[in-house]
Amino acid sequence: MSYLKFDKSLMINLEQSLPKEMLRTNKSGAYHCTTIVDCNTRKQHGLLVIPIPEMDNDSHVLLSSFDETVIQHGAPFNLGLHKYQGDCFSPNGHKYIREFDCESVPKTVYRVGGVILSKEKVFISHENRILIKYTLLDAHSETTLQFRPFLAFRNANALCIENDRINRHYEQALNGVSFCLYEGYPALYLQFNKEVSFVSDPYWNKGIEYVKDQERGYDYKEDLYVPGYFELPIKKGESIIFSAGVGEIKPRSLSMMYNREMKLRTYRNSFFNCLKNSAQQFYLKKQKDNYLLAGYPWFGVRARDLFIALPGCTLAVGDVETFDSIMHTAMRALKAFMEKGVRSEVIQGIDYPDILLWAVWSLQQYAKETSLEHCTAKYGTLITEIVDYIIKNKHPNLFLHENGLLYSNGHDVPISWMDAVAYGKPIIPRSGYLVEFNALWYNILRFSASLIADKPEQRVIVDRLNALGDKLALSFKDMFLNDYGYLFDYVDGNFADWSVRPNMLFALSLDYSPLDKKERKKALDVVTRELLTPKGIRTLSPKSHGYSPTYLGNEAERENAYYQGPARPWLMGAYAEAYLKIFGLSGVSFLERMLIGYEEEMSNNCIGTISELFDGNPPYMGRGAISFAVNVGEILRVLSLLKKYNHF
Template sequence: MSYLKFDKSLMINLEQSLPKEILRTNKAGAYQCTTIVDCNTRKQHGLLVIPIPELDSDNHVLLSSLDETVIQHGASFNLGLHKYKGDCYSPNGHKYIREFNCEAVPQTMYRVGGVILTKEKVFISHENRILIKYTLLEAHSPTTLQFRPFLAFRNANALCQENYVLDQSYEEATNGISCCLYEGYPRLYMQFNKAVTFTPDPHWYKGIEYIKDQERGYPYQEDLYVPGYFEMSIKKGESIIFSAGVGEAKPRSFTRTYEEEIMNRTRRSSFFNCLKNSAEQLCIKERKGNYLLAGYPWFKVRARDEFIGLPGCTLAIDDIPAFEAVMKTAERALKRFMSEGHKDEMIQEIDSPDVLLWAIWTIQQYAKETGLENCLEKYGKLVSDILDYIIKDKHPNLFLHENSLLYSNGKDHVISWMNATVDGRPVTPRSGYLVEFNALWYNALYFAAALHQSVPGMEAKCDQWKKIGEEAGVSFVDMFLNDSGYLFDYVDGNFADWSVRPNMLWALALEYTPLDKKQRKTVLEVVTRELLTPKGIRTLSPKSYGYNPTYVGSEIERAYAYHQGPSRPWLMGAYAEAYLKVFGMSGVSFLERMLIGYEDEMSQGCIGSLSELYDGNPPFTGRGAISYAANVGEILRVLNLLKKYNI
C-alpha cells in the first residue's frame, strides 16, 4: 500500500483536498507547485516557475496550469479546475479524479465514463523543464485529448491582468510551439513526444482567484492568457509526454529522460523518506555555488536558516558531499564578509550578528559525524578565523564585553531569528545580551579549543578560548538564570526579559553548556510544561504577556503573531538533545511519541514536508511557507539522533 495515497472521497471534497499541496523542484531554484487537485490557490503556484536572473532575484511563473480535456463521441470532459469570482469553481475536473498517489511522482488517476487516464509529473533536475506523462489505461472507443496552457509570464509574487502589451505571436517547434509574452522573458517551449495539432484560439481567462492569498490579505485575482489548444488522438495503453521548458528539446528523448528522473527519486514510502526527499529538493546548485534554500515557495537563501537546516538536510541523510558543497560556498561568503564587509548576493543576512555563531555550530555537527580530525582539516581555520574576528570586535554589531559575553544592539532593527517587523521596527525588540547568542558563544569557544588541541603552535590560542569560556560561563549563569528556574530571554542594562521563550533551549542542548545538570533539568521542565506542543516548541508561553498563538489575518496581524506563540518544529532539534542529555535512554520513547505529530503532517499541508510554523493551540494548523528547510533538517536530525540511541 502506498504511504501517500488519497482516494476519490477526499479528492472530490474541495474542503479537504484544496489545503493539500504538492511541490517538486529541479534542485536549482525552479519548481512546480499546486494543490493535489491541480487547482492553484497561491500566486506562487504554477507548473513551471523559474528564476530569471536577467530580470531580478525572484522566481517567475511562466506556465500557470494546463487544462486537459477528454473527448469521446463528440462529448468533451474538461479535467481542469480554477476558482473564479463568486466562489465559482470551473470546470470541476476534480469530480473525475479517482485517486492521487505521490510516493514516486505525483500521479492522478481520472475516470470519465469508460476512460481511465493517469497523469504523472516530473520536474527535470537542474533544468528548467517539466514533463507530464499521460497514459490511457482504459477506453472502449476512439479518444482525443485537448490541452489548453494557461500562461502568466510574471513575477511569482505579482499578479497578471489583461493587457494589450502581451505578444500573441508564436513559433512552431518540433511537435509543439514556442512563445514569449513579454520582452525580457525566455521563450517557453511546449512540446509533445508525438505529432500534435495546435489551434490558435487566444483568450483571456479573467477573474481567477487564489484563496490562500485572499486569506493572507494580499491581492488575489488575476487574468491568465490561453493562446489556443493542442489536440491529438490517444490509444488504449499509449503514453503521451508533454514538455514545457525554456529551450527546445528533442521529443524522442522525453521517455528516456522521464525514466531516468524517476530512477533518481527518493520514494516517499516512509516518514524518513518523505523528509529526505524534501531535504534533497531544498538543496540547490546554481552557477554561483551550492546553497540550502530557506523554504518554498517564496523564501530565498538566508544565512541563519542555511546553517540551522544544513546538518539535518545533508548529514542526517548520509549526504556528506552535499554538506561540503554548500559549506564551500558559504565559507567563501563568510570570509569575504569578515575581510571586506561584503554582503553576499545570494546568501541573505550574512551580516546578522549570530550568523557566525550558527556557522560554528553547523561545523560542530559535521565534526560529530566525520570526526574531529577530518573537521579540523576541512574547517579548522574557518573556526579559528571566526573566533578571532569576534574577539577583536570586528563585527559591526557583535561586541565582546569585559564579562566575556556577547552584546548586540537590536532596539531599532532585528538581530536574531525572531525577525518580524512592522514599519521597519522589530515586533520583538530583543537587544543586549541574548541568551542563545551567548550559549552558542560559550559552546563555540570550547569546541574550537577541542578541535585545535592537537595542533602545534595553537596552545596559546586554545588557552585563550578556554579562559574566555570560563569567564563567560560564570557570567552566563549570573546573568540569565532567574529565581523561577528558567533563563531570561535577553538582558540589557537593568532590564531582563522574563518572557518564557524557546531560545533558552540552546543553553541545554549544546555539547558545551555553562549550566550543570540540575539547572538544565529545571529549565527543561519549564520548557516542557509551557512551550512543548505536538508540532514543535512555542515561540512564547501562553502564560507570558502578548501570547498570540494563531498566525492568521492581514500582513501586520500575522507579523504581530509570528514569534508570539506559534510553534516551530525546528526547535525540536534542540529540545531533543536537551532531553536526552538530562534523561538519557529513558527519554527516547517519549521523544519517539512526540514525533508522531510530525509524521501526521506528511499527508497535510505540503505533502511529504513540513510547514514553516504551526499554531500554538489545537488543532496546531500549519501556516506560512509550505516547505521549510530548518524544520525538515532538524526533524531529520532528531530521527538520526534517536536512531543512534536505539542501535
C-alpha cells in the same frame, strides 16, 4: 499501500483536498507547485515557475496550469479546475479523479465513463523543464485529448491582468509551439513526443481567484492568457509525454529523459524518505556554487536558515558531499564579509551578528558526523578565523564585553531569528545580551579549544580559550539564570525579559553548556510545561504577556503574531538534544512519541514536508511557507539522534 495516496472520497471533497499542496523542484531554483487536485490557490502556484536572474532575484510563473480535456463520441470532459468569484469552481475536473499517489512522482488517475487516464509529472533536475506523461489505461472507443495552456509570464509575487502589451505571436516548434508574452522573458516551448495539432484560439480567462492570498489579505484575482489548444488522438495502452521548458527539445528524447529522471527519485514510502526527499528539494545549484534555500514558495537563500538547516538536510541523510559543497560556497561568503565587509548577493543576511555563531555550530555537527580530525583538516582555519574575528571585536554589531558575554544592538533592526518588524522597527526588540547568542558563544569556545587540545604548540591558545570560557560561564549564570529556574530571553542594561521563550533551549542542548545538569533540567521542565506542543516549540508561553497563538489575518496581524505563540518545529532539534542529555536512553520513547505529530504532517498542508510554523493552540494548524528547510533539517536530525541512541 502507498504512503502518500489519497482516494476518490477525499479528492472529490474540495474541503479536504484543496488545502493539500504538492511541491516538486529541479534543485536549481525552478519548481512546480499546486494543490493535489491541480487547482492553484496561491499566486506562487504554477506548473513551471523559474528564476530569471537576468530580470531579478525572484521566481516567475511562465505556465500557470495545463487543462486537459477528454473527448469521446464528440463529447468533451474537461479535467481542469479553477476557482472564480462566489466560491464557483469550474470546470470541476476533480469529480473525475479516482486517486492521487505521490510516492514517487505526482500521479493522478481519472475516470471519465469508460476512459481511465493517468497523469504523472516529473521535474527535470537542474533544467527548467517539466514533463507530464499521460497514459490511456482503458477506453472502449476512440479517444482524443485536448490541452489548453494557461500562460502567466509574471513575477511569482505579482498577478496578471488582461492587457494589450501581450505578444500574441507564437512560433512553430518540433511537435509543438513556443510563446514569449513579454520582452525580457525566455521563450516557453510546449512540445509533445508525438505529432500534435495546435489550434490558435486566443482569449483571456478572467477572474481566477487564489484563496490562500485572499486569506492573507493580498490581491487574489488574476486573468490568464489562453492562446489556444493542442489536440491529438490516443489509443488504449498508449503513453504520450508533454514537455514545457525554456528551450526546444527533440521529441524522441522525451521518453528517455522521463525514464532517466524516474530512476533518480527518492520514494516517499516512509516518514524518513519523505523528509529526505523534501530536504533535497532545498538544494540550489547556481553555476558552480551550491546553496540551501530557506523555503518554498517565497523564500530565497538566508544565511541563518542555511547554517541551521544544513546538518539535517545533508548529514542526517548521509550526504556529506553536499554539506561540503554548500559549506564551501558559504565559507567564501563568510570570509568576504570578515575580511572586506562585502555582503553576499545570494546569501541574504550574512552580516547578522549571530551568523558566525550558527556557522560554527553547523561545523560542530559535521565534526560529530565525520570526526574532529576531519573537521579540523577541512574547516579548522575557518573556525579559528571566526573565533579570532569575534574576540577582536571586528564585527560591526557583535561586541565581546569584559565579562566574556557577547552584546548586540537590536533596538532599531532585528538581530536574531525572531525578526518580525512593524513600521520598520522590531516587534520584539531583543537587544543587549541575548541568551542563545551567548550559549552558542560558550559552546564555540569549548569546541574550538577541543579541536586543538592535543597539539602542544597550541597550548597557549587552548588555555586562553578555556579561560575565556570559564569567565563566560560565571557571567552567563549571573546574567540569565533567574529565581524561577528558567533563563531570561535577553538582558539589556537594567532590563531583563522575563518572557518564557524557547531561546533558552540552546543553553540546555549544546554539547558544551555553562549550566550544570540540575539547572538544565529545571529550565527544561519549564519549556516542557509551557512551550512544548505536538507540532513544535511555542515561541512564547501562554502565561506570558502578549501570547497570540494563531498566525492569521492581514500582513500586520500576522507579523504581530509571528513570534508571540505559534510553534516552530525546528526547535525540536534543540529540545530533543536537551532531553536526551538529561534523561539519556530513558527519554527516547518520549521523543519518538512526540515525532508522531510531525509524521501526521506528511499528508497535510504540503504533502511530504513540514510547514513554516503551526498555531500554538489546538488543533495546531500549519501556516506560513509550505515547506521550510530548518524544520525539515532539524526533524531529520532528531531522527538521526534517536537512531544512534537506539543502537546503544
